[in-house]
Amino acid sequence: MPYVPMSWLAEHVKVPSGTTAEQLAADLVRVGLEEEQIVPPAVTGPVVVGKVLSLVEEEHSNGKSIRYCRVDVGEHNDPPGSGSEDRAPAFPDSRGIVCGAHNFAEGDHVVVALPGAVLPGPFAIAARETYGHTSDGMICSARELGLGEDHAGIIVLEEMLGADAVPAPGTDALALLGLGAEVLEINVTPDRGYCFSMRGVAREYSHSTGAEFTDPALPENLPTAPPTPTADAFGVEVDDAGAPASDLGPGCDRFVTRIVRGIDPTAPSPAWLVRRLVQAGMRPISLAVDITNYVMLDLGQPLHAYDLGAVAAPIVVRRATAGEKLTTLDDAERRLDPEDLLITDSPGGAHGSRVLGLAGVMGGAETEVSDATTDVLLEAAHFDPTTVARTARRHKLPSEAAKRFERGVDTRLQDVAAQRAVDLLVEHGGGTADPAVGDVDNTGDTSAVSPILFDPAEAARLVGVDYPRAQVLAILEQIGCTVEATADRDTTVAADGAATGDPAAGLVSVTPPTWRPDLVGPAYLVEEVARIAGYDEIPSVLPPAPAGHGLTVGQRQRRDVARALAERGLVEVLSYPFVGDVHDRLGLPDGDPRRTMLKLANPIAEDAPYLRTSLLDSLLDTARRNVSRGTSDLAVFEIGLVTHPATVRAGAAPGVHRRPTGDELAALATAVPAQPRHLAGVLAGQRVRDGVGPVTGTGRAADWADALETARTVAATVGVELTVRAGDTAPWHPGRCAELVVDGTVVGHAGELHPRVTAALELPARTAAFELDLDAVLAASPAEPVQVDPVSTFPLAKEDVALVVDAHVPASDVLAAVTEGAGELAEEVRLFDVYTGDQLGADKKSLAFALRLRAVDRTLTAEETAAVRERIVEVAGERSGAVLRG
Known part of the structure; x- marks a missing residue:
């Protein structure tokens, strides 16, 4: 971004004395040049002109030759009584400084950085003992002051400024050398390349403040006018x-x-x-x-x-x-x-x-x-x-x-x-x-840009401000355009260049200046009018919201899901979709489709050149970063796009000189990889914290069940029934991983991360995570609003059933069988206990289910609840070999 030193700018435009960098930034913002930063001086503190009164050459045992100098620095000289061991009797008012350079002599004026000064580096100057003397400052070279790469010798002001221009000892050298001023860095938009010069910035300052501008590119403002070409020129x-x-x-x-x-x-x-x-x-x-x-x-x-x-x-x-x-x-x-x-x-x-x-x-x-x-x-x-x-x-x-x-x-x-x-x-x-x-x-006799047929009334129509015609034409001339009347007053031109056929307004021919190749149409001229007249003149009008519009169904569902997860205590994050070799750390096997990634031609970071194929690729790194900064109890989620480029073929890129044809656009569309929207979450550390007082109790660590229940919350929020079954997919622990199924299709996984993954990512042990294909879940949601079942006023009947099954049978299969056996009377079926022991025999386990039964039109009898119990045992026995525990 361009830097704007005040003294340089003032050579081309009259800048009032005392103008600060902050004021300059405010003036330039009014014409669209934003402040990037105000750069403080590279050198601070006392840096003054000094006169060398004496110097003594000394050879030291390490072979280095140094000079001990007494230097007059005016009002900054040592007070009486200080530095007496080094003070030369003939020069009582001076400072003693050790210097290793040899290109200056007695009587020369030099630049001296006194204790308290800070030079580029930063390098702080202080009095110090060296080579048997107290060096009370530093005699500076050009490089030490940031004025160039010359470090071979000291700056001698007689050589730099001329003997007649050297100021008295003690004079502020920062002002003399221009090192004490702030510099404004501005942000220039791509269409205004002329502002990458002091000439362009000075012109814009003139537009903003009305200050007199002198164009340094006009031949009459040059010391020597450019000569005409000659026949003997370099070919x-x-x-x-x-x-x-x-x-x-x-x-x-x-x-x-x-x-x-x-x-x-x-x-x-x-x-x-x-x-x-x-x-x-x-x-x-x-x-x-x-x-x-x-x-x-x-x-x-x-x-x-x-x-x-x-x-x-x-x-x-x-x-x-x-x-x-x-x-x-x-x-x-x-x-x-x-x-x-x-x-x-x-x-x-x-x-x-x-x-x-x-x-x-x-x-x-x-x-x-x-x-x-x-x-x-x-x-x-x-x-x-x-x-x-x-x-x-x-x-x-x-x-x-x-x-x-x-x-x-x-x-x-x-x-x-x-x-x-x-x-x-x-x-x-x-x-x-x-x-x-x-x-x-070969540029021709006129501007590189063509004249523009322009209706001055377009400025008021497009901007919404009543700009007088004279003001519009004056602004166009102010920015350097040539404005000429046209003979044709029967046609006007809209912002897109199309004729409107309105004979009421007269047109003008506007030729942009050669430094503004970006002005290529009427709308661009209108933008200049609005900019120079002042953006603050444009009223802020809130457009009316058209009836019947709003969030789409998908947008509302995604917001509902995010709100539900926030209510469960998860924090939404946003991570960059760019990743590197994360799949090795996640333990993905060779041949896993997720290893096929799209590589960017110009990545932001060389170590992250690929687009993620799973949200956990980037979300786990976000979790790692938070844990490394002390957030050990973590619950985060992200909704974002992943990229699956497996079936994509590269398409030819059409040129930018014309609009692509329909076939070219279709070819480009086929070259765009599939980018489904996923949802993922990571839970680590304590899910329920230890507490005293009103929340007295022992905390509980997050585990696979929390990840599974959070995934169920997502599905339930959009009215989708999620089926859970055992799974084995990296990066999850093979024995603590669940497949999440909707209508027979696996839409995600949840469970505890593999120990090797948590170790590789430096996450807490037993960190849990889940990931869902959110697009697939939302596609399965009901198209119509779900009708709420009426609330029954009849009492609830409670039954508990304990079933014994083989140890390898998934609890989810038994739960499904119990739910089917309970039928329509089941208001809730919940697994509340798992037991193994010698009483059951080897390789057996007992699953206890709590049933909540209710009818909408009657009070259930003991016979009806007993019948439900019998059907549950029958169906569970057929499906999973379960028997009623005695």
Whole structure:
């Protein structure tokens, strides 16, 4: 995101003195530039100008040569009586400082960080004993202050500012060097790429406040006006009609070249330029590179500097061919794609035809400016935004140049930016501007964007604010548009560009400025009117809710389910659907369908490139994170989508230059994997906590029964009958896992997690979990509202039945048989006891059921309840071999 130093902004627009970063942020927000953050100064505390009064060279036993200096820091000098063991009699008003650099002399003015200062790092300065002296501060280099990478020597202010401009000792050096100011970082939307420059931000500040704006890109505002092209310019050929087999058109419509000869390769970047680069978040590198970066940040036009001696004319702009490679400035070798637009040099050169760089993205390492470069070739070009955007993403190179080109750069800016860079190289590098000027310009005589037929009344119609016609036209001219009356006053144009046939309003022809390629239709102009006039002028009107609309049945059911689980004490969470190698930790066997996952081409995190196939893939990690932070008693659930890509086949992606056809949309639909909605929950630790007083009692840990009962709650909430049977599915314990069945189809599982899973995920022992295919459960819910059975006023009859079955028989099978035998008189059937012992014999167990019987029209007799009991024993015996316990 762009950084906005106040002092830099004030060069292009009149900013009132005393304006704070907070005030600047508020002003820019009014025109749609949101504050990202206010960056505090990189250096804080007392940092002052000091004059070296004396220095003593000392050699120490470790072989290091140091200097003990007495430095005059004005009002910050040591008070009388302090530091007497180091105080030189001839300099009573000074501070003693130990320094290891040797590039300064007595009488030089330097930058001194006093105790209490904090330098970038952060590195706190304090008085300390070193090399037998008390060092009461630090004499600073450029790197120590964050002003560049030069750590070889101390900043000497006479060399930086000139002898006549050096202030007195004790002067605040932070203000002198521009290090004490806050910097505003703003958030720029993709359609407003011109705000990635100080020129663009200054223009927007002018729109917001009415402050006078001076456009630094106008030739009359330059120290030197751009010269006209010459015939002897460095040759450039654009050999590109668009990428083959692609929707991309020509990739380069303007290419300006300038040459500066005789540059001092050792010349440092001026302090003001380094300071601005640092404030803008960029690292100073060398004079030529720093100047190109500075001009880009100031005007918005990316530049590139080549070592002239390493480039053979002519430069050729073309698309890549199969098999070509390039080592970019970041020392990474990249395999190029036929859609990549390249900068290459002449095939007849000493090195043959070479790829010099990815156009608009990053240059190559072979022709970069080095410490030995004396002659520089400057490139200022205009590249196709779509081409640059695709190349930057393909090679994962979001460079500063690419950020600007992909959003659209002013097509009239290239010669201005090149001239500005030439002036700076001549001034600070000692070079000479070559009279040869190249400018291959295929942008045409007018703006890159076409004129728009516009009805000023559209602003009031779309926004709902009564904007006068004069105000609308004035705002369009204010943002740089050319507004002209049209001869045709019999047709108006709606926001979508369609003619309305209303002869009442007059149309105007609006030509957007070259720095606003995003203005491509009437609705875009209306948005500008609303933005500049003020979003706060737009009334907040709540639209009326149309009758007959509301939540769908599925939405209401999902909310009912979430509410029911919250009432049971579970907390809803939301986890990212991106996972890594979680299935190994969950113990899923090889060949399990859940191991087949969809891999993302550009994942947010390299260690989580897949889409989950089960909610527990991500929910268990959420539980682990909470447990690791001290929440050992846990009950969470999530409702979300999972992805099952097993039957998916990749489909061809249509271009973005037109609307896809029906067949293309159908093909894309078949390439979308199945994404059912699941519900899962995890319960760990105590389900019922220990308590005293009103809640005195012993707590109870969560177990498989809680997970099973929670799943039953989900089904019961939507009126679905859930059948439970034994299961064996990872990540659950094979002996404590239940299959959840609806209408004969397994829709989920519940139970206790396998011990190896809890250990791998660092969860409490015996953690329980469940997962349901919520879409399948909701599909089985009644289509019509369930009629509530009338409440019987007749008394309840209670019966208990204990049945003995083989130990391996599932209790759920016996429960189903008991329920069937009880018939319609059964109001409730509940298993309340399981017993095993010597009295029953080996491999036997006793299951005790509590029956609650009631008729709707009579009081049950003893004979009727006895008959129910007999039917239960009969049916249970037939189904599961159960016998009545004696």
